[in-house]
Amino acid sequence: MEPHILVIDDEPQILRALRTILTAKQFQVTVASRGEEGLALAAAQLPDLVVLDLSLPDMDGVEVCERLREWTQVPIIILSVRDGERDKVRALDKGADDYLTKPFGIEELLARIRVALKHSAQAQSQVTPQLLVPAGPLTIDLSRHIVTRDGEEVKLTATEFKLLVYLATHSDRVLTHQAILKAVWGSEDMDHTEYLRVYVGQLRKKLEANSDQPRYLLTEPGVGYRLLSDS
């Protein structure tokens, strides 16, 4: 069956473009131009994925996100205009899975949709999480606490490993600084982004071919990090 995507955006032209493009790409598309309408449509027939604009006429997109998360884990991809780092972070912290900045390339959106759908399918079918996370030449073995690069084991410190495990268990998703800091260092250290800078830098040196042009451990400017996996 075709995956069902609900698009909530108040711009008629964006809705028109997304409906045309996504339908052509073999998705079943429902559109809503208001937050309440979107929530009602989602409750009537749970979509496989929600594409959500942050600025809606009747309510804040972050609130839509929050209300959806009260009862469903449907993947949510945020669309927002440039310069809304704070809003993006808020939405991600309220349970959104990913975000795209308007204007965006359609290939980018399709790639994000595919990743989100794959992850949600995995989450539904598998009870145990994936234990081997492949990312290019890297393999992260979550059960044995081993990271290999081109088959050779890479020595990581305890904190580096903890950080990598968190990124790998949420691979391909944007993780905010706060979320990572809380998971790895605990809630008291949630403001210390400097820890992250240092440890991500160290991880890149050990794992990436060129730490200045990371291909797997990616920076999301002003928001957080993302581990790009092969899954």
Added chain:
Amino acid sequence: MWGLGPGILAAIGSFLCLNYFFLPPYFTFNIARPQDLLALIIFLVIAIVISQLLGQDKQSIASAQAREREATQLYEVSTALTGLLDEAAIAQILAKKICEAFVGDEIELWVDGIPGSTTHICAGEPRLASTRPDLVFPLATARGPLGTMHLWRKGKPFTESEKRLLSTFTGQGALALERAQLVENESRSRAIEESDRLKSALLSSVSHELRTPLATIKASISSLRSETSDLGEEPRRELLAAIEEETDHLNQLVGNLLDMSRIETGSLDPQRKWNALREIATGVVERMRQVLQRHRINLDIPPDFPLLPMDYVLIEQVFSNLLSNSAKYAPPGTEITIRVRLHPDQTALVQVINQGPPVAEENLERIFDKFYRVTAAEKITGTGLGLSICKGIVEAHGGQIWAENAPGQFIFNFTLPLTWHGSLPQIPTEV
């Protein structure tokens, strides 16, 4: 000792001495000859008259001296007030000068109606201001009242001449206040004028800059949609690439305008976090590969360079604007270097060095002004906002930005503070 009393006393005393020692019969107060009596009386009258004249002379010298002192004080007040444009400072100087004029007296004064003015105490304890003031002077000019001066003095009331002096002082103060307000009004209206001028410059620049990409997009799309024209595969791809590039360009323009208006209204609020310059710079270079493809990029950033408190996205914007400016002006095939060093004054010095043409020394500062262009606007695209946005962002971070010519090079420099609220980043040690 002078005046009528002492004068008459001295005249009578010398009259008696003359009579006793020099008029026969000697050593008595008797007078034998009538003409001696006449001489004595004339002597007495002259002595009294002279003593009077001397007394008056002395008095006029004293009052002349007092006037001179007043004039000096007045001169000092007006010199001290010259060039002062801050109303609180004017009130302060006025108070200080009054204290100097009444040195030793316990005086309190307060200038009302001036922003930021406080009670001023010349000597003694601050306790008088709760009572009714002894004197109140309006600070007024022909244009109307500007404030009021309240004065208290412990012990003695103010004399008429002191009141006169104080009133001249407050007159000077009022004039200084009026001057300050006039200057402020003038600069405000000049700022409004300037902002009007900028707005129309912005409008003309923006409409030109927005229409150029729109023209490309419109032309390409109508050609692609046209059923009569039979384009080959290659031209189709060309047109589609042009459309995508031009939309990116439009997006960048809109972003620049937003940034500029945020800087203008002072609502640019950097979300400072500890960030690595190397990470930001490499990210920008990666993202701008398309724009920078005709130049060689050289990154000279020490890998262990300390983290700085920066807004990742805004500093990214600074790099992106400086790099695209460099790519625009430096000839293709040349090198663009990003160099980061610790500056001796405990800041980070970032340099974006290109091999573009020098800018005349007198224009080096102006290139950071809005809409300023070194070359004719037709030759180079852009809103003329990029560098002024860089300046706004760097200054919002507490840094400075400037440009310089070097042999064969053109260098953009900017500094960023190493500390945040006085502290350095805390790096946890591995346990």
